[in-house]
Amino acid sequence: MSRMSRTSFLSFTQLALTRLREQSPLVQCITNAVVTNITANALLAVGAAPAMVDVPDEAGEFAPVASALLVNLGTPHLAQREAMVEAATAASTAGTPWVLDPVAIGTLSVRTPLAHRLLTARPSVIRGNASEIIALSGAGAGGRGVDSTDGVDAAAEPAASLARSADTVVAVSGPEDLITDGRQRVRVGNGHPLLTRMTGGGCALGAVMAAFASLDDDRLATTVAATTVYGIAADLAAERASGPGSFAVAFLDALAEVDAQVVAERAVIS
Amino acid sequence: MSRMSRTSFLSFTQLALTRLREQSPLVQCITNAVVTNITANALLAVGAAPAMVDVPDEAGEFAPVASALLVNLGTPHLAQREAMVEAATAASTAGTPWVLDPVAIGTLSVRTPLAHRLLTARPSVIRGNASEIIALSGAGAGGRGVDSTDGVDAAAEPAASLARSADTVVAVSGPEDLITDGRQRVRVGNGHPLLTRMTGGGCALGAVMAAFASLDDDRLATTVAATTVYGIAADLAAERASGPGSFAVAFLDALAEVDAQVVAERAVIS
Amino acid sequence: MSRMSRTSFLSFTQLALTRLREQSPLVQCITNAVVTNITANALLAVGAAPAMVDVPDEAGEFAPVASALLVNLGTPHLAQREAMVEAATAASTAGTPWVLDPVAIGTLSVRTPLAHRLLTARPSVIRGNASEIIALSGAGAGGRGVDSTDGVDAAAEPAASLARSADTVVAVSGPEDLITDGRQRVRVGNGHPLLTRMTGGGCALGAVMAAFASLDDDRLATTVAATTVYGIAADLAAERASGPGSFAVAFLDALAEVDAQVVAERAVIS
Numbered sequence: 092m093s094r095m096s097r098t099s100f101l102s103f104t105q106l107a108l109t110r111l112r113e114q115s116p117l118v119q120c121i122t123n124a125v126v127t128n129i130t131a132n133a134l135l136a137v138g139a140a141p142a143m144v145d146v147p148d149e150a151g152e153f154a155p156v157a158s159a160l161l162v163n164l165g166t167p168h169l170a171q172r173e174a175m176v177e178a179a180t181a182a183s184t185a186g187t188p189w190v191l192d193p194v195a196i197g198t199l200s201v202r203t204p205l206a207h208r209l210l211t212a213r214p215s216v217i218r219g220n221a222s223e224i225i226a227l228s229g230a231g232a233g234g235r236g237v238d239s240t241d242g243v244d245a246a247a248e249p250a251a252s253l254a255r256s257a258d259t260v261v262a263v264s265g266p267e268d269l270i271t272d273g274r275q276r277v278r279v280g281n282g283h284p285l286l287t288r289m290t291g292g293g294c295a296l297g298a299v300m301a302a303f304a305s306l307d308d309d310r311l312a313t314t315v316a317a318t319t320v321y322g323i324a325a326d327l328a329a330e331r332a333s334g335p336g337s338f339a340v341a342f343l344d345a346l347a348e349v350d351a352q353v354v355a356e357r358a359v360i361s
Numbered sequence: 362m363s364r365m366s367r368t369s370f371l372s373f374t375q376l377a378l379t380r381l382r383e384q385s386p387l388v389q390c391i392t393n394a395v396v397t398n399i400t401a402n403a404l405l406a407v408g409a410a411p412a413m414v415d416v417p418d419e420a421g422e423f424a425p426v427a428s429a430l431l432v433n434l435g436t437p438h439l440a441q442r443e444a445m446v447e448a449a450t451a452a453s454t455a456g457t458p459w460v461l462d463p464v465a466i467g468t469l470s471v472r473t474p475l476a477h478r479l480l481t482a483r484p485s486v487i488r489g490n491a492s493e494i495i496a497l498s499g500a501g502a503g504g505r506g507v508d509s510t511d512g513v514d515a516a517a518e519p520a521a522s523l524a525r526s527a528d529t530v531v532a533v534s535g536p537e538d539l540i541t542d543g544r545q546r547v548r549v550g551n552g553h554p555l556l557t558r559m560t561g562g563g564c565a566l567g568a569v570m571a572a573f574a575s576l577d578d579d580r581l582a583t584t585v586a587a588t589t590v591y592g593i594a595a596d597l598a599a600e601r602a603s604g605p606g607s608f609a610v611a612f613l614d615a616l617a618e619v620d621a622q623v624v625a626e627r628a629v630i631s
Numbered sequence: 632m633s634r635m636s637r638t639s640f641l642s643f644t645q646l647a648l649t650r651l652r653e654q655s656p657l658v659q660c661i662t663n664a665v666v667t668n669i670t671a672n673a674l675l676a677v678g679a680a681p682a683m684v685d686v687p688d689e690a691g692e693f694a695p696v697a698s699a700l701l702v703n704l705g706t707p708h709l710a711q712r713e714a715m716v717e718a719a720t721a722a723s724t725a726g727t728p729w730v731l732d733p734v735a736i737g738t739l740s741v742r743t744p745l746a747h748r749l750l751t752a753r754p755s756v757i758r759g760n761a762s763e764i765i766a767l768s769g770a771g772a773g774g775r776g777v778d779s780t781d782g783v784d785a786a787a788e789p790a791a792s793l794a795r796s797a798d799t800v801v802a803v804s805g806p807e808d809l810i811t812d813g814r815q816r817v818r819v820g821n822g823h824p825l826l827t828r829m830t831g832g833g834c835a836l837g838a839v840m841a842a843f844a845s846l847d848d849d850r851l852a853t854t855v856a857a858t859t860v861y862g863i864a865a866d867l868a869a870e871r872a873s874g875p876g877s878f879a880v881a882f883l884d885a886l887a888e889v890d891a892q893v894v895a896e897r898a899v900i901s
Contacts, residue, residue: 125667125683127395131560136605141560142465143395143436149469166683168710170438195682199689288887290671290681334884335676344604347558397665401830406875411830412735413665413706419739440708614874617828 094275095312100360104316105351107306112138116158116305120298121145121175123165123194126291129339130161133295136346137320139302150174155185158305161298162209163192164202172205179212188215188304192297197226210257215310217253218262218297221246228253243269247276260310262300264293268318272311279315280359281322288335289342296321315360323357324349364545365582370630374586375621377576382408386428386575390568391415391445393435393464396561399609400431403565406616407590409572420444425455428575431568432479433462434472442475449482458485458574462567467496480527485580487523488532488567491516498523513539517546530580532570534563538588542581549585550629551592558605559612566591585630593627594619634815635852640900644856645891647846652678656698656845660838661685661715663705663734666831669879670701673835676886677860679842690714695725699841702749703732703834704742712745719752728755728844732837737766750797755850757793758802758837761786768793783809787816800850802840804833808858812851819855820899821862828875829882836861855900863897864889 095103117140122130131141144153147170154160160182162175182189191214193206206227217227220239225231228249231241243265250261255273263269268279286292296318303317304310324345331345332338365373387410392400401411414423417440424430430452432445452459461484463476476497487497490509495501498519501511513535520531525543533539538549556562566588573587574580594615601615602608635643657680662670671681684693687710694700700722702715722729731754733746746767757767760779765771768789771781783805790801795813803809808819826832836858843857844850864885871885872878 123683124394124664124685125671125681128398128560128668131395132605132609135558135560141395143393144465144469145394146437146471149471152468152470166685168686195684198692199684200692201686201689288675290668290675332884334887335672336880336883336887339672339883340606340610340880343606343609344602347604347606394664398668398830401665402875402879405828405830411665413663414735414739415664415706416708416741419741422738422740610876610880613876613879614872617874617876 097360100277100312100315101355101358103312104319104358105354107303107313107316108320108349108354109351110306111302114306115140116302117142118159118161118298118302119144119153119157119178120161121150121171121178122161122163122294122298125165126294129291130295130298132343133346134298134302136343137299137302141298145171145174147173147177151177151181154178154181154187157187159301160187160189161192161301162189163194163294163297164196164206165194165294167202167205175205175209179209179214183212188301188310190214190216190218190297190301190304192218192294193223193227194294196223213257214259215304216260216262216300216314217257218264218300220264220293224253224261224263225249239265243267251276260314262314262318264296268322270311270314270318275311277311277315278361279318279322280361281319281326281357283325283329285329285332285335285338286325289339319358319360320349320354323353326357367630370547370582370585371625371628373582374589374628375624377573377583377586378590378619378624379621380576381572384576385410386572387412388429388431388568388572389414389423389427389448390431391420391441391448392431392433392564395435396564399561400565400568402613403616404568404572406613407569407572411568415441415444417443417447421447421451424448424451424457427457429571430457430459431462431571432459433464433564433567434466434476435464435564437472437475445475445479449479449484453482458571458580460484460486460488460567460571460574462488462564463493463497464564466493483527484529485574486530486532486570486584487527488534488570490534490563494523494531494533495519509535513537521546530584532584532588534566538592540581540584540588545581547581547585548631549588549592550631551589551596551627553595553599555599555602555605555608556595559609589628589630590619590624593623596627637900640817640852640855641895641898643852644859644898645894647843647853647856648860648889648894649891650846651842654846655680656842657682658699658701658838658842659684659693659697659718660701661690661711661718662701662703662834665705666834669831670835670838672883673886674838674842676883677839677842681838685711685714687713687717691717691721694718694721694727697727698845700727700729701732701838701841702729703734703837704736704746705734705834707742707745715745715749719749719754723752728841728850730754730756730758730837730841730844732758732834733763733767734834736763753797754799755844756800756802756840756854757797758804758840760804760833764793764801764803765789779805783807791816800854802854802858804836808862810851810854810858815851817851817855818901819858819862820901821859821866821897823865823869825869825872825875825878826865829879859898859900860889860894863893866897
């Protein structure tokens with residue numbers, strides 16, 4: 092596969108966003124109790140349709156009919172863990188693209204082995220902060236709860252290694268986001284620190300990545316597109332907000348507002 | 362029972378809203394993880410008091426002291442399913458009015474039989490989109506996750522049939538909402554498409570219907586009243602919003618603001 | 632221990648707030664499904680870091696590394712109850728300060744014995760409305776769901792008695808908040824009725840109390856500081872809000888905005 096240029100990523104992002112609004116992909120989310128609401132609202136705002144089907148027996152039967160699946164390990168209660176394995180396996184078998192967000196793995200004894208087990212169901216995209224990606228790659232022990240104690244640069248090599256070994260795309264969030272398929276590394280400079288002052292700022296991005304992953308088989312390009320659109324919405328919201336509360340509101344408005352024109356004006360992809 | 366006229370529904374709605382603010386009914390909610398927050402906030406905003414008592418053993422002991430109960434099948438984990446059956450049965454026995462919202466039933470294998478089982482505890486009101494109502498009535502197979510794939514008109518006959526067979530009131534949400542007791546059909550034209558871009562736009566209405574159901578035994582009239590007040594708040598919010606994020610905020614403000622005067626000016630009941 | 636004066640509480644509050652922004656304490660929250668989102672957002676806004684680790688096995692291993700812990704009984708499902716006992720015990724052993732919020736205890740048969748069991752793990756602070764504190768002290772039967780049916784004054788003696796018997800600090804929320812260690816009683820006059828029209832208005836305060844409790848061993852002073860900062864943010868938000876929806880947004884903005892200067896201008900401590 093030849094490498095995409097910066098211009099190609101930009102064009103792809105514009106097309107993918109337009110297609111997302113036309114298709115309104117149905118995104119099944121098995122995610123943590125803290126962010127279910129903002130995750131569903133972010134999907135609705137950007138133009139997708141959320142379906143929080145996370146009950147055992149239903150999770151597996153829904154994954155093949157969903158456009159995409161998000162599995163987020165934030166509050167992995169027993170029944171949800173069963174639903175995660177069931178849904179990821181069914182998605183993998185059915186060809187439904189799915190995103191793994193290994194929240195706060197490293198030393199915590201329930202979610203860490205669960206993340207490794209879910210890897211065997213071949214996620215299409217893995218998204219996390221630097222500490223989570225380093226932990227999942229086997230190169231470190233994880234961060235401080237949901238916060239990263241490592242920088243994005245420290246995760247670049249572990250991310251590429253993980254992408255190659257798991258045959259997937261890995262996205263590392265940080266001041267500048269890094270996305271890699273193990274060969275090419277793309278950096279997205281959009282986004283704003285206020286995203287880290289809003290619960291779900293990272294988790295909802297995983298759901299948006301899933302929505303975009305349903306649109307094209309080039310998962311490096313769809314993940315760059317999702318990250319760019321999401322970051323641009325954060326940039327717009329930060330210009331209008333007077334604190335973390337009004338930022339969250341403006342962010343949802345902006346996710347609905349971003350279009351191909353705004354992407355062309357604001358995307359920072361390198 | 363004689364049929365109410367449009368003017369009667371309007372007057373009833375005004376009186377019921379005033380009474381709701383005086384009595385502040387205590388509404389027990391057993392609802393899905395995605396919308397608990399907006400549901401509780403909508404109840405508080407309109408003037409009711411939420412109580413999310415959804416734990417087995419407590420759910421059944423609370424239902425008789427609650428003013429009303431909402432049972433919403435959005436994320437029906439095992440313990441919540443037990444709590445739902447327990448609470449609905451206790452509510453039915455104690456005479457506490459209760460609302461059933463059969464979210465996304467049809468083909469999903471946990472919630473679909475659960476919805477039919479809950480029917481035997483005789484809900485006072487059933488609320489859903491067209492596909493959900495058609496599925497519950499036995500006339501179809503359900504929609505696309507939480508989204509309806511059927512129009513409100515297609516659900517008119519199934520809704521009336523369900524209302525008669527279950528001796529209840531059925532409310533079908535859509536661009537225009539339809540409420541029927543199996544004899545009379547009332548349509549409420551208030552409401553706005555932005556409600557579908559906000560998670561819980563439909564689910565929270567179920568809770569508001571429960572609050573109103575505690576105020577009078579005429580459940581057709583209380584359900585029309587709840588739908589009208591809720592729809593008017595959405596109309597007001599849409600005029601002030603610049604996207605789905607600011608809509609949700611303005612909607613809660615508007616729920617607190619709507620009064621008998623605003624109802625008189627804006628209600629669209631036919 | 633000598634008693635602090637009003638001026639001392641004020642100075643302490645200013646210092647504690649500054650320290651909180653420097654240290655960004657990591658607050659583990661095991662809380663109810665309705666308020667997880669607003670609780671996490673309130674912590675982020677004020678300058679702390681939330682970690683909703685509430686799964687059995689992980690909850691106990693996380694408590695010793697957390698800066699503080701909140702245990703809130705709002706929706707106490709079985710696995711969460713195990714996680715609560717595990718985390719409270721581990722926190723107590725490790726010296727991690729922890730806050731108990733006995734939501735709606737009194738007659739409900741799951742949470743009431745649970746609250747008494749958790750008392751044996753020696754909470755650093757207990758926070759509740761008047762009815763909840765009276766019920767926990769053994770002097771009454773509880774309120775109406777999450778609402779208090781008793782006034783703050785009626786809870787003054789039970790609060791002091793509970794503080795002495797459990798060797799803790801007790802905070803009673805109401806129009807004016809009362810905080811006592813069983814010897815000294817402090818009243819904080821900041822806060823606004825709109826806090827009671829927003830879900831989590833009380834619950835999120837428990838998390839903020841936990842964040843402040845990590846900053847100093849004088850738990851009477853840290854609890855007064857948390858209550859004062861939180862109440863001032865509500866005062867600011869009420870001045871800018873046009874209803875409960877915009878209040879919640881403005882409240883998060885204000886929590887991020889309050890600083891030592893604003894505390895000096897607005898604190899009402901007596």
